[in-house]
Amino acid sequence: MAEFLSLHDAVARYVQDGATVAMEGFTHLIPFAAGHEVIRQGKRDLTLIRMTPDLVYDQLIGAGCAKKVIFSWGGNPGVGSLHRLRDAVEKGWPHQVEILEHSHAAMACAFEAGAAVLPLAVLRGYVGSELPSVNDQIKFIDCPFTGERLAAVPSVRPDVSIVHAQKADRAGNVLVEGIVGVQKEAVLAAKQSIVTVEEIVDDLTALPDYHPNACVIPGWAIDAVAVAEKGSLPSYAHGYYPRNNRFYKEWDAIARDRDAFTRWLDENVHNAGGQS
Amino acid sequence: MAEFLSLHDAVARYVQDGATVAMEGFTHLIPFAAGHEVIRQGKRDLTLIRMTPDLVYDQLIGAGCAKKVIFSWGGNPGVGSLHRLRDAVEKGWPHQVEILEHSHAAMACAFEAGAAVLPLAVLRGYVGSELPSVNDQIKFIDCPFTGERLAAVPSVRPDVSIVHAQKADRAGNVLVEGIVGVQKEAVLAAKQSIVTVEEIVDDLTALPDYHPNACVIPGWAIDAVAVAEKGSLPSYAHGYYPRNNRFYKEWDAIARDRDAFTRWLDENVHNAGGQS
Amino acid sequence: MSLEYTSAEMMTVTAARALENGTTCFVGIGLPSEAANLARLTHAPDVVLIYESGTLQTKPEVLPLSIGDGELAETALTTVSVPEMFRYWLQGGKIDVGFLGTAQIDRYCNLNTTLIGDYREPKVRLPGGGGAPEIATNAGEVFITLKHSKRAFVDEVDFITTLGFGRDGKGRDGVPNIGRGPTRVITDLCVMKPDPETRELTVVSLHPGVTARDVQEATGWEIRFDDALETTPEPSEKELEILRDLKERTARQHAGE
């Protein structure tokens, strides 16, 4: 049953050192405010799961929160590399980070299977790819009906998932609109979940443009709801504010340089206080 | 690419004797008009797939169209038996009909796997049930990661799927709202598909209450679109007309008696002309 | 108490009281749906009712005739696809209680909704499994409600559509990721629970005016009675009023008025 907490308290309660954490949002609604709160609280040894690590995990990795990253595409979209991820993988700064990589199709299916609480996802995938040679979590099974060889990957079952959404209502029901990614799956697959939202409304179903098949996560399937206005910037919230593409481009220079990154982190995260 | 056809022409072109046909709509939006057209055109030896055969398959079975029925719950909802189905299974009238039965969970997953063009669906199902002893299409696999024994069923891949929906637009894009069941899955899983709709609008995305995550099947994923006003009565169309629960109750007496059924069929289907 | 009520009303009220407020309940059509909605309209306003048609957290004004009446979608928090319902919500472990009816039930709570007689030559063909086989194993626990009769309460079901505790009472032992199974059966005569050790169905409470003999005569095997056999509390005036209103509204609507 969703409890309304401050972002500070939600992260303090549900994100433990050493936990497996999925912060999802496929390009859209990336939970940056929550990621920054995790950095401010100095969480350590996290196994971070995200299809696209994006800037949010680049920042967490650079800040020293990550032990391992599970992902399927680790770039700055349309710009280039994630330099903090690369620096950790290639040079071990601030410390060595283990990686486990999949394809998008496999991770999407693994989130789906996690929401369905199955131990595995089955897909027609990885044919001819060398990814199975570097990821021992990719196996193959034979279909008992056709004999076809199909890929199998373990489902994603995080200790805690954190997503950002547009609205929650007073019962903690959460509305996600636009690019919904694997956010619902991430919440349902996790043992515990935090959802940050742009705003609280009285009753989602009473909204004038409410749709009978809207992507809604009921409050009783969520542990904590926290308000975080503009909580996904520089990512975006459909219907609220656009993606700050300019910042995504500027990030390249910031993240390339350890000092520039450290300064940015101090100014914009550590000393930025957050919304408590 | 969706072609706009009369219901007569769509059925004549895409439903062949001996075909495997899925007419879906979970209680809601059941494609009765299309079912009646199939009866009128005297199609034979069909393998009929539907989670809930409902009155529409009771009528097709009684009319002699079915060779086999694949289903997971074969009753008249809230009323009792499907007497035409029972008469065929128990007494072979008008001829013997083979049945293959699943649970809802398995069939729902089989439609999902069909839409994903996988050969099998995997679920945590049939534990302790004797259904696997009478359905040789239910097998079990061991998860390669956890060793857990899980059920596997073949995916549903019909020759043709027929569904009813609220609206199509001039490009053949179809909007489904309310209880969406396995309709999208049925269309995507099928080699060919017919969608009947209540009405044609100019452009779905220009509708004032259009939702960015609406359940829409694009026209290029459909073969034929046919207008069939009130095409799901006595089932219903969310936003158009309610379920005729009274007729569902009346059906019990009609279907109990072969003569009463035959008369009903003559009056309401064979001699009703259809919408051509 | 001098309230007048039928044994059917007694059954529904007792079944309704079994549902705690705040519970998520996967609701079968018919008696379970009646009981679950009565619970919602009385002591459990925050019970979350989920129907297999995909309607999440629905609050129907009248009882649905089918599992997918328009009323369910119109009053739901949201409606998801049927594959999602079974995968994410039921198998996904989000359901506290599965509430089922049945045609046959046996001493180990196995349910038969498939057929009477032999599978290949059925005497009576019943509707089949529907959602029940996986509701019974994937929900946290299962409540069952049905009318008490020798036809329904049989020593061994002709066919196990849906697992109670198997033909020997051990059908859930050692099975990973399985719910607790049936925890209570509510009829128009009594309340039964599986014995904690043997899993054999045991009468724990008789409805007012019902004797142990009445129950035995309506049961197809020698049924056990708990040592601490209780009398089921009667319905309250308010419960009866709300139930009767609900059923009257429902009858009017289903008649097409």
Next chain:
Amino acid sequence: MSLEYTSAEMMTVTAARALENGTTCFVGIGLPSEAANLARLTHAPDVVLIYESGTLQTKPEVLPLSIGDGELAETALTTVSVPEMFRYWLQGGKIDVGFLGTAQIDRYCNLNTTLIGDYREPKVRLPGGGGAPEIATNAGEVFITLKHSKRAFVDEVDFITTLGFGRDGKGRDGVPNIGRGPTRVITDLCVMKPDPETRELTVVSLHPGVTARDVQEATGWEIRFDDALETTPEPSEKELEILRDLKERTARQHAGE
């Protein structure tokens, strides 16, 4: 013709022309997205563009910087979840053409977007597979577009992220339910196609003003030229105008203006 255009424009226009009207195209970000949208704005108004973010049949006014810019959802027919996108639409066989870029490509059209060097001690860590491994095998066919250079066109890729035709050209032989794989590669110098027999990448068309030697010097193996080597048709004035407008709009928007 006396039109002025850059080799990058030549590449984009040629790549765009490869997409037929009415095709369903799963679009990679960057050069493929630029080409696919130019196709939609010129000769292929009914091309169906699908991005892995879940946006079905989208018509962006400006090029997205990321695979999930708001512009994509706002102009889409509808937006589905990412699992649905990969399961129902890509694996589900609804995609005619997968349009990909890459960091490295080899003579058998295998793609590497994972890393340069050794996996455990990479010289350069690249972004990884993303959607490409399954786009390349589940789409009907694959177009690839990238700038021509010795760094990109290598004899053997350091890592096969995404199957072309395998290290021996036979990687698709006998594999059930697999697409045709790469059918053309478009660069700023030329157009290449896999040899129908050996699958070895073969230059079939040189862009105006480009020599066979230019191509060879930008390729990390001794590349074959088709006997019937053609000259790629030049961009039209209209194509260039539309492309330049599109890129100018895009630059303005991405700069945050």
